[in-house]
Amino acid sequence: MQRFTSTAQALPLPNSPPSLANLLLDWYDRSHRVLPWRITPPMAKAGKRPDPYHIWLSEVMLQQTTVQAVKAYFAKFLDLWPTVGDLAAAETEDVMKAWAGLGYYARARNLKKCAEAVASLHGGRFPETEEGLKALPGIGDYTAAAIAAIAFNRQSAVLDGNVERVISRLYRVETPVPAARPDMRRLVAAITPADRPGDFAQAMMDLGATICTPRRPVCALCPINADCRAFKAGDPERFPVKLAKKAKPVRYGTAYVATDAAGAVYLCKRGDKGLLGGMTEVPGTDWTADAQATPTPPFATQTVPVWRDCGGIVHVFTHFELRLAVRHAEVARDAITANGWWEPRATLAAQALPTVMKKVIEKALPGSFAKAS
């Protein structure tokens, strides 16, 4: 079972070359990325640890999300809720509003639940072990290991998409992901040092993000290229091996943007589960595979509005493409019978509207979300 580990775990001998971990840590000291939730390597080496709340918040935001997208949200959340206790005491609706646009909204719901658990069950302090962390909502294998390593300097095996790429190339792992993950986790564990495990984890991720990239990796600048089997074989881009993906189906629907005489927009709240759970939307039909279905508004009106055809929007979700026809009408304020509310135009942008719904409203009412230039 441990057949991959023999080369990586050779004990340092008096004249042996620097270990893979040391090469990587030296590179990290020189070339680490500067990120808002991090402390610098010299501070870390001096024993200072980053704020576990900051590490947890950033790690959850970074799940399947780019650093670039996360930075502004991270700053906004710290501004609104400086401590985990503040977040625990917040209104869930306000958390959803602050998260709107970042995607994967179950993360926001679990973020709030996790903050509540930390505040009530753990006295406002995060557990320091992988096991304790993983028991919390929204924290899985990766995030538990990352927080344990980075915030608490535990020697945990941190395996994310970046590390998978580095490891799969280092050892030329032919098994496709995700089936190869248990093996890769053992490989990471075998090269994770007892000294500076948090910096080692961040170094592996920085290497994957800046050198060992998915396409056109910059192997010439890699501090561990001498140990890399894929580099020596000349085929790093072949790894990690992945299975073919399924085709993305298309779904169709119609969205109704109703405004009152003052320009307020009629909004509804989606249920807490499933797609866009807990987020706000305009009323609309179901989203189905039938492009020709005759649309019917999902609400009753006292008089039949004349819906103006505003054209359509396309939005691509993870597992399907959505094509929505957008319609607009002015409707008497008390004429709609549905479970929603009238939101003034001035406060639309602050609602918990996912990007697809901002596109819909922007299509019907151009300028609703115009950004200050």
Place this chain on the structure above:
DNA sequence: GATGCGTGGGT
């Protein structure tokens, strides 16, 4: 183990 779950940027 497979599936559901957002969004924006890059090529």
Place this chain on the structure above:
DNA sequence: TACCCAAGCAT
């Protein structure tokens, strides 16, 4: 353009 990809988790 039509893909691919990004610090995964829950069920």
